[in-house]
Amino acid sequence: METLTNNFKSIEEFQVISDVFSQAITGELIGMSNFASLSGTIEDPFEKMEAIEHANGERQHAEGFMAYAKKTGLNININLNGSYWGRIRDVFLSYANKNDFIACLMIQEVMLEAFAVSMYTDVGRVLEDEAQKLFLSIAEEEKEHMDHSTEILRSELKKNPDDFIRKIEIIHYECMTILSEFSARTDLSGHCGVCHGDCMKNSLHHIGLDVVTMRGNALALYAEALDNIGIPGEKSVLWIANLPA
Amino acid sequence: MDSKSTSLDFAIIGHQESWQSITSFINGIRNASIEPLPVDKIKDVFGFMPPRDLFKITLKSKTGNEVNGVFIETFIDPDKLSARYLKTNISKVKKAISLASKLNAKLATLGGFTSIVLEGSRNEFKDISIKLTTGNTLTAGFILKGIEHACVQYDIRLEESNVLIIGATGDIGLACTHYLKQKVSTLLLNARNQRRLETLATSLRNEGVNVFCDTNLESLVPKADIIIAVASSKDILIGNTKNNVIICDAGYPKNLENRLLKKEDIILFHGGMGIINYGYTFSPNYKPFFYNYPVDNVAHGCVLEAVILAFEKKYENYSVGKGNITPEAISNIYQWALKHGVELAPFYNSKGLCKLFNTKV
Ligand SMILES: NC(=O)c1ccc[n+]([C@@H]2O[C@H](COP(=O)([O-])OP(=O)(O)OC[C@H]3O[C@@H](n4cnc5c(N)ncnc54)[C@H](OP(=O)(O)O)[C@@H]3O)[C@@H](O)[C@H]2O)c1
Ligand SMILES: [Fe+2]
Numbered sequence: 338m339e340t341l342t343n344n345f346k347s348i349e350e351f352q353v354i355s356d357v358f359s360q361a362i363t364g365e366l367i368g369m370s371n372f373a374s375l376s377g378t379i380e381d382p383f384e385k386m387e388a389i390e391h392a393n394g395e396r397q398h399a400e401g402f403m404a405y406a407k408k409t410g411l412n413i414n415i416n417l418n419g420s421y422w423g424r425i426r427d428v429f430l431s432y433a434n435k436n437d438f439i440a441c442l443m444i445q446e447v448m449l450e451a452f453a454v455s456m457y458t459d460v461g462r463v464l465e466d467e468a469q470k471l472f473l474s475i476a477e478e479e480k481e482h483m484d485h486s487t488e489i490l491r492s493e494l495k496k497n498p499d500d501f502i503r504k505i506e507i508i509h510y511e512c513m514t515i516l517s518e519f520s521a522r523t524d525l526s527g528h529c530g531v532c533h534g535d536c537m538k539n540s541l542h543h544i545g546l547d548v549v550t551m552r553g554n555a556l557a558l559y560a561e562a563l564d565n566i567g568i569p570g571e572k573s574v575l576w577i578a579n580l581p582a
Numbered sequence: 583m584d585s586k587s588t589s590l591d592f593a594i595i596g597h598q599e600s601w602q603s604i605t606s607f608i609n610g611i612r613n614a615s616i617e618p619l620p621v622d623k624i625k626d627v628f629g630f631m632p633p634r635d636l637f638k639i640t641l642k643s644k645t646g647n648e649v650n651g652v653f654i655e656t657f658i659d660p661d662k663l664s665a666r667y668l669k670t671n672i673s674k675v676k677k678a679i680s681l682a683s684k685l686n687a688k689l690a691t692l693g694g695f696t697s698i699v700l701e702g703s704r705n706e707f708k709d710i711s712i713k714l715t716t717g718n719t720l721t722a723g724f725i726l727k728g729i730e731h732a733c734v735q736y737d738i739r740l741e742e743s744n745v746l747i748i749g750a751t752g753d754i755g756l757a758c759t760h761y762l763k764q765k766v767s768t769l770l771l772n773a774r775n776q777r778r779l780e781t782l783a784t785s786l787r788n789e790g791v792n793v794f795c796d797t798n799l800e801s802l803v804p805k806a807d808i809i810i811a812v813a814s815s816k817d818i819l820i821g822n823t824k825n826n827v828i829i830c831d832a833g834y835p836k837n838l839e840n841r842l843l844k845k846e847d848i849i850l851f852h853g854g855m856g857i858i859n860y861g862y863t864f865s866p867n868y869k870p871f872f873y874n875y876p877v878d879n880v881a882h883g884c885v886l887e888a889v890i891l892a893f894e895k896k897y898e899n900y901s902v903g904k905g906n907i908t909p910e911a912i913s914n915i916y917q918w919a920l921k922h923g924v925e926l927a928p929f930y931n932s933k934g935l936c937k938l939f940n941t942k943v
Contacts, residue, residue, distance in 0.1 A: 522626065549626050550630075552626065552627075553626060553627060553629060553630030554630060556627055556630060556631070557630040557631060557632050560631060560632055560634070561632055564632075564681075569635065570633075570634030570635035570636065570654075570681070571634075571635055571636055571637060571638075571866065573634065574611070574631075574634045574636060574655075575611050577627065577631070578608045578611050578612055579611075579612055579613055579616065580627075581616075582619050582623040582624070582626060582627055
């Protein structure tokens with residue numbers, strides 16, 4: 338209890354920050370595993386090594402969050418097999434097993450990173466000191482991943498726009514449906530298996546956040562990411578309109 | 583599919599007037615096999631959405647020429663148009679302009695609220711090649727032609743009429759004021775800011791125009807034979823209108839209509855609207871979600887301004903700033919519109935077509 342009173346204003350704040358860190362660590366570990374699997378889909382030796390380097394980057398992010406959690410005595414729960422994270426990992430693996438580099442890039446670097454960058458930024462803005470720095474600097478690094486893969490995906494789109502858009506549409510519904518259910522006002526597919534007790538979504542106001550704004554910002558960043566790749570707005574609006582809400 | 587490879591003649595940048603229309607669009611494009619969403623869930627997502635190009639538009643001119651454009655929805659929150667949200671809204675308009683430019687549109691018109699960014703400094707747009715217009719010149723044109731047309735139909739002599747302009751110091755209000763100043767008996771001018779209103783009235787008096795101005799409508803309304811409402815407020819209350827007063831409500835949200843339609847002795851129509859006689863298509867065909875007029879082929883003057891400039895291949899900043907619209911510019915664009923088969927829309931209001939009004943000679 339001593340650490341708690343030293344670092345947090347209230348038990349509610351302690352609990353919600355514990356859940357935020359638990360989600361972030363779980364997400365980073367998913368990212369790490371995804372990049373490791375991704376390296377298997379790549380022919381080019383340099384790109385292969387780069388994927389492992391990215392996996393290592395995600396490992397370092399997870400370690401950074403874990404170190405802070407340990408220091409401040411947060412109550413962390415890591416679960417890579419919960420009903421959302423587990424399904425996301427399954428979708429990713431289904432493409433990694435087919436050696437589909439482009440699909441893997443789309444899932445990890447665009448869909449998951451859009452949510453990570455946006456949500457880390459929102460969290461970073463309301464937390465203080467070291468926690469703030471941690472979230473904002475990791476958001477910045479994840480953003481670089483997004484930009485890097487946007488280049489690759491943009492040139493892929495140019496090769497055969499119709500096929501590319503058809504493919505991304507399928508992946509969008511497979512992956513974004515899960516993220517959309519996960520981030521909805523109430524969990525649309527049951528408890529996430531990460532948060533303690535009830536979902537932290539209902540307690541975000543203790544740290545000055547709310548799930549509607551966080552989700553809205555994340556979907557907006559995703560829409561912009563699709564724009565940057567060159568997906569017509571006409572398509573992205575249709576895809577997003579058809580997600581569960 | 584590469585956004586830069588195909589060039590567009592124009593872009594229309596707009597926003598919706600209510601969440602209801604955004605909801606009907608989103609539910610309309612949702613797969614029939616999934617549940618429609620309630621408006622609050624749609625707000626949760628689309629209240630945050632960055633501007634998006636929603637559909638392409640092709641229009642035919644009377645001359646046989648065709649122009650191609652795109653509609654860009656800013657996703658400005660229709661419940662958040664007040665000054666408090668100005669920064670967010672302006673940033674959305676700017677993003678929409680960048681998108682229009684990225685889509686290689688030669689000209690963009692800024693419909694409804696979005697025109698606000700063209701009324702101030704345009705320095706930030708000096709590096710982009712796209713031309714911009716508020717569409718206010720043709721809007722003013724349709725408002726004024728509507729008034730002239732109504733006068734003919736009702737046998738009213740414009741030169742003997744007192745014309746009240748609500749929102750007289752605004753861009754469209756000023757355009758109407760300058761167009762009408764030599765054509766009417768008296769101009770009655772209204773807006774909220776007294777200083778701006780007085781300055782305008784003084785300069786008109788110096789030109790010999792018969793003019794009264796007041797920030798309070800009560801003193802002006804009983805004198806008015808014709809009323810043009812071009813403010814951006816639904817809080818305007820008017821009473822004591824003359825019998826058979828002609829009212830052109832061209833502002834958004836509709837300035838006067840809600841309270842006035844119950845009165846039998848007024849003639850009220852939505853002004854600033856044109857009709858396209860040679861057809862147009864939307865692709866995808868989202869017309870059912872975005873079209874809610876009682877007559878086919880009607881569109882806002884501000885939208886049609888871009889179309890007409892595209893037909894004329896006049897890719898220029900036609901209407902920019904505030905108070906720059908001249909009677910000549912109004913006449914020119916109105917003539918070009920007629921040349922391409924775009925005319926004044928029939929009179930209607932929220933009850934539907936004004937039948938009597940449209941048929942009476
Ligand atoms: N039909 C169309 O196609 C079309 C096209 C473009 C625009 N519009 C509509 O036309 C209207 C005018 O556009 P604009 O560009 O000229 O706008 P603007 O330059 O902002 O002018 C608005 C005018 O209304 C006055 N005003 C605002 N609230 C008022 C109130 N409660 N009572 C009296 N006066 C009031 C303002 O002066 P104070 O602030 O001093 O009151 C100003 O004179 C807008 O509603 C716009 O949406 C229609
Ligand atoms: Fe949760």
